[in-house]
Amino acid sequence: MEEMPEKIEIRQRFPEWREMLKPVKELEEGRTSYLSTPKQVDSEFFKMPFGDVERDLHDLKLPENWKELFLEAMKDTLEKNRAFKLFMDICVRCGACADKCHYYIGTGDPKNMPVGRAELIRSVYRRYFTPSGKIFGEWAGARELTEDVVKELYYYAYQCSLCRRCSLFCPYGIDTAEIVWWLRRILSRIGLNQRFMTISIEASARTGNHLGLLPGGMVGAIQQGLEELKDVTGFDLHTYINKKGADVLFVAPSADYFATPHWFVMLGYLLLFNELEEKYGLTITWSTYASEGGNFGTFHSYEAAQLLNSKIYKEAERLGVSFIIGGECGHMWRDKHQFINTMNNPPKNEEWKKFWENPDLGELAEGLRGIRFDSYASGEHGWIHILEFTAALIEHNKITIDKSRNDHWTATYHDPCNVARGMGMVEEPRYVLRNVMNKFYDMPEHTIKDKTYCCGAGGGMLADEIMDLRMRGVMPRMMAVRHVYKKYGVNILLTPCAIDKAQFPHALEYWKIPIEVGGPMEMVGNALVLTAFGEKPEDRQYDLRGEPLGGEEDVQ
Amino acid sequence: MAVEFKKIEGDSIQYIALVIILAVVTGAGFYAYVLDHEIGGLNGLSNRVPWGIVNAGIPYFIGLSAGSLIVSALAGVFNIKKYKVFSRIAAYMAAAWIIAAILSIALDIGKLYHFMNAVKYFNPTSIFSWNAFLYSSYFVICSIYLLVQFEEMERATRFMAGLAVFWAVLVHSGTGAIYSFMYSKELYHSALTPPMFIVCAITSGLGLLLATLYFTFKFTNRELDPSLIRGLGLIFAGLMMVLGYFLAVEGLEKGYIPGLHKAVQFVFLNPGTGVFWSFWLLVVFGIAIPTIIILYPKTGYDLRWISVAGILHAALVFAERFYLIIPGQVFPEEYLPGYELESLHTLEGYVVSYTPTIFEWLQIIGLIAMVYLIFVVGVKLFALIPERAVEEVVEE
Amino acid sequence: MIGVIFGVIVPYIAVAIFVAGVVYRFVNWANSAVPLKIPTTGGQQKSFPFIKRTIYDRFDSPYTWWETVGRMILEIFMFRSLLKNTRYYLDRASQKDARWLWLFAILFHYSLLLVLIRHSRFFLQPVPEFVEMLSEIEAFKGVFIPSVYISGLAIVAGLFLLWLRRIFLSRERTLSLPSDHFALILLLAITISGNIMRYFFKADLAAVKELLMNLMVFNVGKAAAIADSIEPIFYIHFALASFLLAYFPFSKLMHAGGVLFTPTRNMPNDNRAKRHINPWDSDPSVPILTKGITVSGMTFTSKKLDWDTYYSMYTDQLDEIAESDYKIVPEEL
Amino acid sequence: MYNKKYVIPLILIFLVGFFTPYWYNAMAGSFGYEPELKKPAGECVEDSKWMAANHMLLLQQWRTQAIRHGAEGGRIYHSFTTGEEYHASTNTCWSCHDSKEEFCDQCHDYVGIHPECWDCHYTPDIEKPQYQGTDSLSKFFS
């Protein structure tokens, strides 16, 4: 891992407009993502143009006709995506978005303002696609496309976590995430890709998940989870994988199989699934083929996103499930909510069709009758978030909860950006948390729900080489956490997002806030009483982290 | 840790219903005004009693505003830290009430679209002219005071608090002077009126604020420490007694002058008129009963009772305004001492009756609804209400 | 001569450019595809019935057509997104509501609307009653002679406030391009010249209306005659306004129309109920990358990702799973 | 073109909105309408072209003069154009322009302006009988 930055000094610069049009001279260490090398990009599973060239940022080794390629790709983008074209045209540079970007707040770099970031490509657009830019040049805010400019575009396109916070505040809804996403696609056409992202995409295309976990490894991971659960609960639990004829396909981000604190969430899933199967007979299966909920393709390009998420509906169809439950992940839900059913054809198997004619869980397991999905979902999509699902179970009293088991936790909840702004799921997690624990407090209002701050590592920014940028970007979020930490004594930060869970432990350590990170499903797992196995509320002695239950003093 | 102010969510059915109801009532008030002016003569006024209750709204709303502001400034000027929790609500209400007062003038005057003349041609000998300036500057001061509070500028807040209190006193004395300097009406002319106005302003503003605070905290499910309210309640009760004292002195002085015996008898002892009832209801229900409620230990610590006292007093201060403005007009002046005079062609020389019509009441109620509409919308838009109002919040 | 050039020729050209330009921009935007349904959701989505969804959520995260229309209307008439604006205080590491920009923007845009409505009296005969009423109300009819129109002054104030922002706030200064200043200066010049004409150097309004009425019916000869009789001061205002009209479709001022097209706002958040079809990938049974993309004459094709390929790669492990009947149980220790 | 369902109506609305004057004036049948002023009986106090743009200032001067100064000084106006003296009163205007409808209203209606002068001031168009001085009271008292 890259060294954590020693000290962060936020130096705000306000150059004049002419300066803003000139490409930056120095790409700062700790903010520059590594370029892909042939090894990752030229994989047969993720074939990208010009991936066979050894390049680095000092020597881009662009193809000879790179300028034409770039402009051609840009023209293609303008035709293929109205958002991109419109956002090139209608920005009035009012500045409302400026201090909404966590990277701008953290770095003070004017080109990190969402508008500044968009202007980088907008200036090229003006030069080559508008008459005024062609005639007035610099005075119309236009600039020539040079290698330095391309370098700069790469540099800043990979300093955006696609969190869409700027879009929320823009009076025209200009979504810098959309601009950056398509810009990254254009850059990939001349061979510039970020290393961290392409590695993951390639791995996911090949094995089904970003970690490159093979089927056996995945089984082993889940098996270990079941063993840990036996220690905690004393019951022999089980789960299914690749099982044809199961009712539900469950898809989680692959980090849940290994990483901490994701792991405890995994235990939470398993407890819930066992309880449901034992009590109601609802069978839920995992899949090794569709083993990744996350989709790093959504950080790269439309095509890459489609490549990765094409597997899941196919697997659902092959296994003959009725619907799909998705796990705790942030950008996965931007993808699974807004992209997947446009990019793919939904499953056509009989079970699926039949279920969605009357989407009542009672059709699958009689005891669950009454939980219906048709108020917001249809067979054209078929995905339910695990927290929505849990909220419905709690609302209909289908599971038994012992809140007091979470009394040693005082929690706050971080809304993942994509879940809040790309899906609109803000109340369900809170509903679940209020029902599974006694001490839950929200952060200040401008930092939660739709206005939530990014963790600073989304959108491909989880790469280790940009640790400085990550620690800066997470600063506003950490300040909000510190506020509730001081005010309510919060000792765990819950978030249903795999990237958050990977970023926050570092960030909390860096910003010196001594609290834990977890996911809401961990809290559900703690509080869930396995009544079907004959468990009594007082039976559980340890929580999923193996710490003894009973009183706050143990934790303090 | 400092007091934390927080906006309300404002998404419940009740909230939206409240906003709609208040908006409808406000609209009805303005519609009553339009009808009154389009059709003409729907009010109870006459050439003898040209100032009615819409005019009484001016001192009443100014009073509520000044009183509210003085509470708000308690924290800043007198450095009573524990009342800082209320300073934003109170200052915001003060600004809202002053809008109502200015609108009250606007609804009252006959040629609304001429009102810019008051700015264009300033008459230094006219108290009203000064007040027009004072009211608008007072609104500006209130707004700046609120703004520096929102920006958490400590020193500026204290300075503005001081300035605002000074201005509130000035504005209210000025308003009192409008009525008390009128030497042509025997029953108006009294040097006691301006100071009484200030006392009355604080009590009415405070009384209504107490109730507003109670209901606001109750409906937003926030914690409100009764001991804080109790402290304000005691100030409230004390000043109500001072007000009673002023009223007594003024009435007795008037009653001592033989030339005014008839008028005084008419005002205080003639149960057939609204003037009589406005005075005695004020004394009994507006001063005596609220004071007892606050001072009686069983009710004086109960927020519900305190708000009842506050509302009672604030409502009946309107009667006080009625009592202040109307008698001087309905009772005929003596043109030639010793002679009885009756006009053949107008109402001069007669005791004229003035009964406010529903259209006038609607205008006043509409303005009150408007203030609460501003308030209810304001607590959603601005961070006005503290998350919790308890004494130790500040001491930490 | 001035009259003929600026009173007849220039306005005809300007109007032609304006109309053609705006239509061209609309068509041009509409010619681009909307590949994905990507609303920015600012509130709670439509979900289970027991999840409370407030009135604000309906507009911030619309589910139905009507809710989406409501969102657009609030956006266009209330500048709702700007109203949500916050400011980040680096020194306090916290953020607060910042509504000044909203206030200035509302002040300017609504004044502009009023000013435009008032100007319609020069084009409409008879003058509609509501136009007269509006003018009388905002001028406090009778207070000043000639009437002082509040919107005419407010628009100048609003423009100055917006411009001062760009000049004095360092962040806004950094991101303002010459064209941003230019648009504001142009509008200021138009509004100020209009005010000067109204209050100081008067022009004969009846003649102005006669000119416009003749221009409208292409009565060029008569229009030219009238145009020459109007005071030159009028042509400063008129020529600048004509220029603005011609400049409008090709500048950022087109945000007025563009806001209607913005995909993050004008789409309902009903992805899970209704499938959105990507027009350039309408049958996505095979991912584009598997079909291959062509760049610079070379085609790049990724390997197929279907189950059979996958099975063939990891046959042993998958068979092992099948042997255990697809069930995972804890290992016996 | 995509989203024809929305874009085409939008373009139509824009065109209809922008060309409002056309259909509005067509419906009112007022294309190319111009006001026709009744020829006044005499010469105006000032140059008529100047008056067209500035008469409100002149009248405003007159009204302030007449009310606030009265007597000799206030009511006498020296014309710039003719150099003659005029009595500052609306009645002076009425001596040449004897119809409000055919003169004043023509332009005022044309540009949509309604001065409130006539709320109080007498116009020649008034319908009620005119008062003939104290002598006419003899019918009540004799």
Add this chain to the structure above:
Amino acid sequence: MMSRRKFLILTGAVAAGTILPTQISAKTQFVEAAEEIEAKRRWGMAVDVAKCTECMEELIAKTGNEKVKPPCVVACDKENNVPEFKEKRFDPQWMRIAKLKLEKPVNAKEFYIPLLCNHCEYPPCVQVCLTKASFKRPDGIVEIDMHRCIGCRYCMIACPYGARSFNFLDPREGLEEINPKVQMRTEGVVEKCTFCVHRVDEAIAKGEEPVPACVEACHKFGKGALVFGNVKDPNSEIAKILRENMPVQLRANLGTDPHVFYLKLGGE
């Protein structure tokens, strides 16, 4: 020529632009020492109560109407376009007759006096007017500038003589005849007696002695109880009358110094 016209344009424009009262420019341009001319005069009115009572008694006896309007009142109404409304509380009346009775003797005699604006030397209405719409001319006439009046009715409260009426209703509806020489009023402004200022100005311009309508009618159809004139001119009739009698002012104790004087209270 041109420069003067430009001057008018500019002064008008500046006045509108900077919200300065326009009379500044007016003074400099038109009125050459108008104040000096007028300051020589101070208008006042004297009422002979005995004659007035006589006239009223006769009139009441003749018509049998207790509330009959004598010639002066009718003339005032017609001359000044004072409207007539059924509802008394809204009915503006510039001049009206009041019945006066001493409280003391058991069967005191009733007298009649006209009440009208007293054109005080120190008018309270001018003192309190928010917009300087009520003003006192140098010649002592207290007038209302209807263009400025905002209808706040503060002057009505301040007036010790109840001389002012408010236009609650559109005054045109209460008019049967119109005197084109005097402008009408509009709804929402205050009005009162002006000593027939238009007649005064006209007479002065012609070099004649001004006579208000009420005085004219009083002499024509009544007993000649009203006398109008310049109290500063020692030779005027009113000066003579005031010298020879002991006039009474209404509410003199307020110090407003009214200029309507009542003579011979209690008869000859």
